[in-house]
Amino acid sequence: MTNEQWLDIFKEIGKKMRDGITATLNKEGGTVPLGKGAGGDKTFPVDKWAEDIIISALEGAHREGEAFTLISEELGVRKFGQGNKIVLADPIDGSNNAKSGIPFFSTSLALLNSDTLDTLAVGYVINLAAGDEFWALRGNGAYKNGERIRTSAVEGIAIVSYEASSPKSDLPRLLPLLAQAKRTRCFGSTALDLAYLASGAMGVFATATASRAFDYAAGMLILVEAGGVITDLTGGSLDHVVVGLERTAPLLASKNKATHVMAMNILLRNQDNKSPRIDM
């Protein structure tokens, strides 16, 4: 299958998610956990429902002759024949929001030609609450709801969003950067942070706890194709990250290179201080 055909599969999955998400979340018992997923987070009925939609679509692709491996937040790793391609899936990115009734969560899907991030070929993120649909094919730009998106070329960190899965240790590390922002945001869905950064809504996105590839791979391609930059928190390339269920690296993502350097310098200047300095 071509990358365009893969994107069509991802869009079909997104459509099914959007059509069924409200009824699924409102179902009796929909917020009682079922256990823990392969990624270590609690699995809720909505996560299971979402993953079933993904698996059903991928089984269809496999029946048509595609061989690939799925790595997903809930079930872990599943092989669909012998092939190099990898599909990374986070069925519901922002589960905490979804199960508590906050309309800000997404499905994130990426296709890679091998097991390293430099072979990212397709990225797809859909905001399941508001409907915004983002995608990118490598080398062909990034799109939001069918329209080409580009990050802002203006230098400056402006609005900084972040994700902190351990606020006690993460926030002091991110504070120097957050303190320089015009506004901060913390929405609770890494895929959407990267997608809205790609569409020009923010200046910088950062995490201090290492993220897992299925959380950020799709958003990463969308961001890069929109003109943005993403590295680990110290500026290291993510190209050779081997995708799996493990947490890989904390992230720093920016709307453009100049802003990225600025954000990195703010963070590096402060990394040896145990108490955050806010007097810069």
Add this chain to the structure above:
Amino acid sequence: MTNEQWLDIFKEIGKKMRDGITATLNKEGGTVPLGKGAGGDKTFPVDKWAEDIIISALEGAHREGEAFTLISEELGVRKFGQGNKIVLADPIDGSNNAKSGIPFFSTSLALLNSDTLDTLAVGYVINLAAGDEFWALRGNGAYKNGERIRTSAVEGIAIVSYEASSPKSDLPRLLPLLAQAKRTRCFGSTALDLAYLASGAMGVFATATASRAFDYAAGMLILVEAGGVITDLTGGSLDHVVVGLERTAPLLASKNKATHVMAMNILLRNQDNKSPRIDM
């Protein structure tokens, strides 16, 4: 008019907003500022459009014999005859999100019987992106999309959301509380923070910069009617706050009293330390 009739007017306003918001935001030039509103924030075409809907509905109420004063983020104060009642309006709460394409912003409307917050009679908040509609009539409970909502009775700060209009000074003040959270959130719409707190999605909401009454009055009544607590950041009552265009007090809002005391103690313990302590 009865409070129920006022609520119907607010719901009509909400419906018009929801029906027209997407087209208004997508209009050419929709994100070029028109000037500054009475509240000091930049006014965008979407703010003006939203305020016009509110004024048109209020003119209808005035023609039917109601006398009241409107205090609104954009136009400031306008009298509709001589009367004690006050309508507080934030046409678009979360303008930064709205104009940058992030689907998280709201309209906030409150009715008071006089100029102090202890006379709050009706509160109405609508999430213009996702559609969630919250309201409360004093003494009659709080509702989300027509269903009664209640905050959680469990003690513990859990998820803490905040608003920081000056991150450099606000974040160090809030950091002790944020560091104790399981997760932090910063969505960028105070009215929605209070409304989702009321519906059980969060444990605590805090601001370090003083908020303006039209930002929080509607959400305040919804929260209190759902079982929550709201004071200034040091625990002082907001009952005698005189509503106007000025910033009044920084806010601390919690799902229940025990959690409120816990959050306040965390903040008070740290208020004399210029550098935030994160080793509690």
